[in-house]
Amino acid sequence: MPEYKVFYFNVKALGEPLRFLLSYGNLPFEDVRISRNDWPALKPTMPMGQMPVLEVDGKRVHQSLAMCRYIAKQIGVAGKDAFEDLQIDALVDTINEFRLKIAIVSYEPDDAVKEKKMITLTQEVIPFYLTKMNVVAKENGGHLVLNRTTWADIYFAGIIDYLNYLTKLDLLENFPNLRQVVDNVLSNENIQKYIAQRPVTEV
Numbered sequence: 001m002p003e004y005k006v007f008y009f010n011v012k013a014l015g016e017p018l019r020f021l022l023s024y025g026n027l028p029f030e031d032v033r034i035s036r037n038d039w040p041a042l043k044p045t046m047p048m049g050q051m052p053v054l055e056v057d058g059k060r061v062h063q064s065l066a067m068c069r070y071i072a073k074q075i076g077v078a079g080k081d082a083f084e085d086l087q088i089d090a091l092v093d094t095i096n097e098f099r100l101k102i103a104i105v106s107y108e109p110d111d112a113v114k115e116k117k118m119i120t121l122t123q124e125v126i127p128f129y130l131t132k133m134n135v136v137a138k139e140n141g142g143h144l145v146l147n148r149t150t151w152a153d154i155y156f157a158g159i160i161d162y163l164n165y166l167t168k169l170d171l172l173e174n175f176p177n178l179r180q181v182v183d184n185v186l187s188n189e190n191i192q193k194y195i196a197q198r199p200v201t202e203v
């Protein structure tokens with residue numbers, strides 16, 4: 001089995017889906033959490049000067065979605081053929097697109113602009129994505145795609161805390177089928193073991 005290390009800041013955010021996937025598949029990994037003070041020295045050693053980074057037997061790779069897809073294949077939660085992979089990827093890309101739309105408003109530095117953008121975000125963008133995905137989750141029996149647990153479910157369960165943090169909302173409050181997707185993942189014994197021992201962080 002390869003030796004895995006996950007390098008990221010001491011936050012959930014983009015690193016948590018990867019940590020979830022490794023945990024779900026019971027693949028041992030070193031959970032390396034870099035402090036903001038240590039980051040400047042380490043930044044030049046990372047492929048694109050960013051994290052998360054996955055180290056596989058000493059080789060470092062970047063891009064959280066690519067890493068998640070790679071681990072998903074190792075642990076049997078990817079598609080069974082190219083078309084299934086396409087369906088999973090479409091869902092994951094949708095979640096990531098949703099995240100980016102939230103992030104761009106949440107990190108807007110101009111308060112007046114932010115306030116204006118927040119109205120569109122909360123009244124249009126968020127309900128649009130969540131309503132659509134909630135219907136999809138219902139059609140797929142509490143999963144996001146293919147009527148079974150795929151890495152799309154695990155990715156979503158791993159990123160939802162960050163989305164709640166960014167929006168300062170409980171995004172799944174009125175979307176029971178999406179809540180079911182997350183609960184299904186969180187009920188997994190290996191995920192519970194990981195959560196019980198991970199550092200407590202606000203983000």
Ligand SMILES: N[C@@H](CCC(=O)N[C@@H](CS)C(=O)NCC(=O)O)C(=O)O
Pocket residue numbers: 013014043049050051052062063064065
């Ligand atoms: N598309 C990349 C984004 C990576 C990214 O934005 N990383 C940020 C933290 S979430 C980072 O490393 N920031 C520190 C820096 O750029 O110095 C991914 O999904 O992995």
